[in-house]
Amino acid sequence: xxxxxxxxxxxxxxxxxxxxxxxxxxxxxxxxxxxxxxxxxxxxxxxxxxxxxxxxxxxxxxxxxxxxxxxxxxxxxxxxxxxxxxxxxxxxxxxxxxxxxxxxxxxxxxxxxxxxxxxxxxxxxxxxxxxxxxxxxxxxxxxxxxxxxxxxxxxxxxxxxxxxxxxxxxxxxxxxxxxxxxxxxxxxxxxxxxxxxxxxxxxxxxxxxxxxxxxxxxxxxxxxxxxxxxxxxxxxxxxxxxxxxxxxxxxxxxxxxxxxxx
Amino acid sequence: xxxxxxxxxxxxxxxxxxxxxxxxxxxxxxxxxxxxxxxxxxxxxxxxxxxxxxxxxxxxxxxxxxxxxxxxxxxxxxxxxxxxxxxxxxxxxxxxxxxxxxxxxxxxxxxxxxxxxxxxxxxxxxxxxxxxxxxxxxxxxxxxxxxxxxxxxxxxxxxxxxxxxxxxxxxxxxxxxxxxxxxxxxxxxxxxxxxxxxxxxxxxxxxxxxxxxxxxxxxxxxxxxxxxxxxxxxxxxxxxxxxxxxxxxxxxxxxxxxxxxxxxxxxxxxxxxxxxxxxxxxxxxxxxxxxxxxxxxxxxxxxxxxxxxxxxxxxxxxxxxxxxxxxxxxxxxxxxxxxxxxxx
Numbered sequence: 199x200x201x202x203x204x205x206x207x208x209x210x211x212x213x214x215x216x217x218x219x220x221x222x223x224x225x226x227x228x229x230x231x232x233x234x235x236x237x238x239x240x241x242x243x244x245x246x247x248x249x250x251x252x253x254x255x256x257x258x259x260x261x262x263x264x265x266x267x268x269x270x271x272x273x274x275x276x277x278x279x280x281x282x283x284x285x286x287x288x289x290x291x292x293x294x295x296x297x298x299x300x301x302x303x304x305x306x307x308x309x310x311x312x313x314x315x316x317x318x319x320x321x322x323x324x325x326x327x328x329x330x331x332x333x334x335x336x337x338x339x340x341x342x343x344x345x346x347x348x349x350x351x352x353x354x355x356x357x358x359x360x361x362x363x364x365x366x367x368x369x370x371x372x373x374x375x376x377x378x379x380x381x382x383x384x385x386x387x388x389x390x391x392x393x394x395x396x397x398x399x400x401x402x403x404x405x406x407x408x409x410x411x412x413x414x415x416x417x418x419x420x421x422x423x424x425x426x427x428x429x430x431x432x433x434x435x436x437x438x439x440x441x442x443x444x445x446x447x448x449x450x451x452x453x454x455x456x457x458x459x460x
Numbered sequence: 461x462x463x464x465x466x467x468x469x470x471x472x473x474x475x476x477x478x479x480x481x482x483x484x485x486x487x488x489x490x491x492x493x494x495x496x497x498x499x500x501x502x503x504x505x506x507x508x509x510x511x512x513x514x515x516x517x518x519x520x521x522x523x524x525x526x527x528x529x530x531x532x533x534x535x536x537x538x539x540x541x542x543x544x545x546x547x548x549x550x551x552x553x554x555x556x557x558x559x560x561x562x563x564x565x566x567x568x569x570x571x572x573x574x575x576x577x578x579x580x581x582x583x584x585x586x587x588x589x590x591x592x593x594x595x596x597x598x599x600x601x602x603x604x605x606x607x608x609x610x611x612x613x614x615x616x617x618x619x620x621x622x623x624x625x626x627x628x629x630x631x632x633x634x635x636x637x638x639x640x641x642x643x644x645x646x647x648x649x650x651x652x653x654x655x656x657x658x659x660x661x662x663x664x665x666x667x668x669x670x671x672x673x674x675x676x677x678x679x680x681x682x683x684x685x686x687x688x689x690x691x692x693x694x695x696x697x698x699x700x701x702x703x704x705x706x707x708x709x710x711x712x713x714x715x716x717x718x719x720x721x722x723x724x725x726x727x728x729x730x731x732x733x734x735x736x737x738x739x740x741x742x743x744x745x746x747x748x749x750x751x752x753x754x755x756x757x758x759x760x761x762x763x764x765x766x767x768x769x770x771x772x773x774x775x776x777x778x779x780x781x782x783x784x785x786x787x788x789x790x791x792x793x794x795x796x797x798x799x800x801x802x803x804x
Contacts, residue, residue: 231788233532233556247468250799272716309670316676327676328660410676411802422798425525426624426663428552428789 328410352386620677
């Protein structure tokens with residue numbers, strides 16, 4: 199029985215070793231113009247507390263929260279239709295349309311948004327490309343398929359008898375949705391919300407391409423520091439800081455929503 | 461018995477990705493960027509080298525920093541024999557003892573190259589280009605002829621520039637204010653005035669070309685070879701030879717990895733790469749400037765930005781930054797640039 203745990207232990211050990219190496223790098227002194235590092239220091243952590251880096255953390259949290267909320271609002275009706283439509287062709291059509299973006303890849307999808315948001319196809323009343331608004335649109339689109347599938351799974355587990363009973367007792371459709379369907383679909387909302395929030399925290403290609411260098415999220419800053427400035431200790435320090443913040447945030451969000459999911 | 465076979469097969473399948481691809485034992489392994497760079501080097505230099513020496517060439521491709529990281533991990537027992545990278549990144553290799561000192565006696569063609577192409581005792585130029593202004597005349601009505609034109613109010617929201625390496629525009633701003641890349645702070649105030657004119661920043665050559673094609677960044681501080689590439693694709697781009705200050709020269713370089721068991725072959729490869737015929741072919745294919753002074757340059761490229769074919773052109777038509785200062789200052793430049801120009 200213990201032998202069966204071995205693969206999991208090996209995987210965990212690899213992750214732990216990688217994290218330990220990252221932590222060690224974050225404590226080494228950065229010497230500009232050299233790959234050599236100096237002795238142990240906390241200067242890297244002080245360095246990444248500069249305003250532009252903290253702004254990236256704030257922008258990441260705000261964009262992740264907005265993406266989660268907007269994805270939920272946009273995905274719920276689609277998931278509801280997918281779970282409840284009696285027509286098999288309609289269900290198949292919704293499923294195909296939902297899954298289609300998965301087959302194009304994140305980069306292709308994001309380049310398509312560059313064209314759409316950049317006033318070449320549509321003329322927007324406000325600038326969209328290279329703004330937070332444009333990045334938000336890309337992130338929501340990227341997250342929609344997953345949210346739809348999770349919500350549809352949760353909605354399909356709700357027995358329609360409850361909704362019919364509420365309606366037969368005189369509840370309006372809106373009241374049925376608010377008092378019966380929505381609370382019963384809460385496990386799906388929480389799971390989907392947590393997954394979308396967590397992966398948006400580490401989004402890279404969408405802000406990189408749709409942000410035009412002006413919208414930086416955590417992963418973009420790590421790349422900037424590590425790959426563009428050759429400051430590997432700084433990149434490691436920022437990654438550690440972001441990791442700690444992300445874990446703390448997910449713990450808080452998880453605890454807040456756990457009560458509602460049950 | 462059957463389960464043992466399954467377990468063994470699974471173990472083999474799982475470890476397959478960990479095994480390096482098999483290489484021909486006598487092959488010279490060259491590290492270079494992917495795409496057009498690798499294809500051209502293989503077609504133009506690699507084939508000629510193999511024809512001359514009988515030694516096959518294999519390639520390790522990747523981004524600048526991926527390859528640097530790999531080289532660092534394999535220090536002392538390199539996975540590659542010869543490395544291509546930009547001249548200032550080569551300084552990082554040198555600082556870590558990853559390059560072997562070049563033996564120029566084994567590279568007789570180095571006698572024919574511009575003195576600017578000798579970057580250090582460890583690395584030597586393979587070709588050159590400039591970062592200069594390129595723009596779409598169909599989207600920018602007023603002609604751009606000099607760097608100072610970028611500060612014109614009519615270009616507000618039209619400029620795109622690299623954020624992965626802002627050294628070019630930082631140096632230009634410093635030159636305009638009587639400084640240079642060493643005392644670059646002189647150009648800080650000047651550069652801040654450009655902030656509102658920038659529509660976007662790009663991190664890769666592909667992004668730069670896309671911004672130009674779609675018109676999202678119709679005026680750019682652009683790599684000359686990329687601009688020539690767009691012209692070939694039928695995009696009307698004007699490449700400026702700035703009248704006030706020259707373009708910023710970039711030099712890609714070659715070096716022999718320290719500890720390479722094929723150092724002699726690597727030197728021979730460099731020698732082939734620096735021959736006039738091969739240099740002329742590189743100019744035609746990559747639209748870059750030759751480092752060999754006698755290399756033939758097609759008439760349509762002669763005298764164009766980034767194409768230097770005489771000692772005088774090397775001296776007068778491009779500004780070459782100090783590699784060491786650039787490698788040392790780049791982190792500080794990026795931090796300042798992000799805080800003062802990129803930040804909203």
